Amino acid sequence: QVQLVQSGAEMKKPGASVKVSCKSSGYTFNSYTMHWVRQVPGQTLEWMGWLNGGTGNTKYSQKYQDRVTITQDTSASTAYMELSRLRSDDTAVYYCGRGYSAFDPKIDLWGQGTLVTVSS
Amino acid sequence: QSVVTQPPSASGTFGQRVTISCSGSRSNIGRNFVNWYQQLPGTAPKLLIHGNNQRPAGVPDRFSGSKSGTSASLAISGLRSEDEAEYYCAVWDDSLSGRVVFGGGTTVSVL
Numbered sequence: 001q002v003q004l005v006q007s008g009a010e011m012k013k014p015g016a017s018v019k020v021s022c023k024s025s026g027y028t029f030n031s032y033t034m035h036w037v038r039q040v041p042g043q044t045l046e047w048m049g050w051l052n053g054g055t056g057n058t059k060y061s062q063k064y065q066d067r068v069t070i071t072q073d074t075s076a077s078t079a080y081m082e083l084s085r086l087r088s089d090d091t092a093v094y095y096c097g098r099g100y101s102a103f104d105p106k107i108d109l110w111g112q113g114t115l116v117t118v119s120s
Numbered sequence: 121q122s123v124v125t126q127p128p129s130a131s132g133t134f135g136q137r138v139t140i141s142c143s144g145s146r147s148n149i150g151r152n153f154v155n156w157y158q159q160l161p162g163t164a165p166k167l168l169i170h171g172n173n174q175r176p177a178g179v180p181d182r183f184s185g186s187k188s189g190t191s192a193s194l195a196i197s198g199l200r201s202e203d204e205a206e207y208y209c210a211v212w213d214d215s216l217s218g219r220v221v222f223g224g225g226t227t228v229s230v231l
Contacts, residue, residue: 035220037165044122045157045165045208047220061219095164104153105210105220108176110164
């Protein structure tokens with residue numbers, strides 16, 4: 001079955017880091033890019049960055065590039081998104097999504113989302 | 121405020137046609153492919169249209185996309201109750217070292 005399964009909800013304190021995993025199955029992991037998109041409750045989608053599964057190259061949104069790191073473990077067909085120096089306004093649902101091209105947000109397969117709550 | 125602009129809401133009666141616009145600029149819609157997503161409450165987005173006007177397998181042909189210049193549109197014909205959802209356009213933007221930008225989203229209601 002072709003799917004992306006993300007890790008469970010997280011509760012973090014301000015200043016901490018969070019690492020969300022995204023395990024793929026049913027397709028060749030390193031033939032695609034993996035996007036990370038977040039959604040603050042009630043707001044629009046916001047792109048954070050992507051990772052090229054074949055090369056391991058990454059591209060980050062300027063807004064997050066000093067706080068986000070996207071990595072992969074190809075042996076486990078899993079991508080990771082780590083966000084550091086968390087603030088309360090980082091409370092959001094974080095999604096991973098399978099993409100095809102570095103410069104085209106055609107994301108045809110999405111994870112179920114991971115709620116990250118940042119609160120003291 | 122989103123770089124690409126959508127109306128916050130759109131509505132129609134059962135069976136009608138509804139059109140959602142997505143307005144951008146030369147750095148995004150003007151030179152790159154537009155994609156459209158449907159998001160039902162509490163679920164992940166679903167790809168509806170890619171490459172400006174291509175439907176993935178399984179998406180009904182009631183959904184169609186178009187692009188002209190720096191604007192794009194999503195049309196839903198034969199509106200059904202299950203079409204009530206949030207719709208987002210998404211496109212690569214060449215500014216700020218390159219990034220994906222999403223529209224602010226349009227809530228479609230079936231009256």
